[in-house]
Amino acid sequence: xxxxxxxxxxxxxxxxxxxxxxxAHCGVICDVSMPSFLLTYWARDREQERGDKLPLEWLVHxxxxxxAELFGLNDRGLLKPGYKADVNxxxxxxxxxxxxxMVYDLPSDARRLVQGVDxxxxxxxxxxxxYDNGEATGELPGKLIRGPQAAPLQ
Numbered sequence: 001x002x003x004x005x006x007x008x009x010x011x012x013x014x015x016x017x018x019x020x021x022x023x024a025h026c027g028v029i030c031d032v033s034m035p036s037f038l039l040t041y042w043a044r045d046r047e048q049e050r051g052d053k054l055p056l057e058w059l060v061h062x063x064x065x066x067x068a069e070l071f072g073l074n075d076r077g078l079l080k081p082g083y084k085a086d087v088n089x090x091x092x093x094x095x096x097x098x099x100x101x102m103v104y105d106l107p108s109d110a111r112r113l114v115q116g117v118d119x120x121x122x123x124x125x126x127x128x129x130x131y132d133n134g135e136a137t138g139e140l141p142g143k144l145i146r147g148p149q150a151a152p153l154q
Contacts, residue, residue, distance in 0.1 A: 004051060007042075010062075017059070018067035030100040030113035035063055040095050056092075072148025082152030087124045095119030 009015050017038060043056040068077030076084040098116040106112055116134075123131040126141040 002050075003041075007051065007054070010042075010054070016067055016070050017062040018070070026112035027102075027110065028113075030115050033097045033100075033115045033117060036095060036097050036117045036119075038063065039090070039092070040097060044092065044095070073145075074151035075149040080152075082154070084126060085124065086126070087122075088120055089122040089124075091119045091121050093119075 010017060038054075038059050039056065042054040043059050044053070046053045065077035068074070075082075076086065079085060079087070096118045098118075100113045100115040102111050103114050104111050118134065120131065121133060122129055125139075128139040128141040129137050130139045130141070131137065
């Protein structure tokens, strides 16, 4: 009943904190909340008797630049001129993960697990607001990428 082994693995230089699968196994497992869990539990809510919290900045870095570098996405992971700027504006104190629930909204009424979260004030992708207070805006500026991406010219 301890997450200390998970903490030890997260702190390893050989670990990447980039899990967030909301796709192929969506009727069996729902780990799409992992990025939010890292922020809520490890940076904010962990009780002292359980062990030390992890720095918020470190967790954000591990989920952004660190993961982008691993996959060769050299044009993202930093807020820097020329980089693809995907940004979440988070109300850290209100960040709350809801329990997963099963819905039947895929073709032929196939099932999938969904899990909501409160506290994401805005999500910006490629300079467009795609979520505003948890509601989709209809903007879809993302695109499929294949393979490594070159770093922006300096």
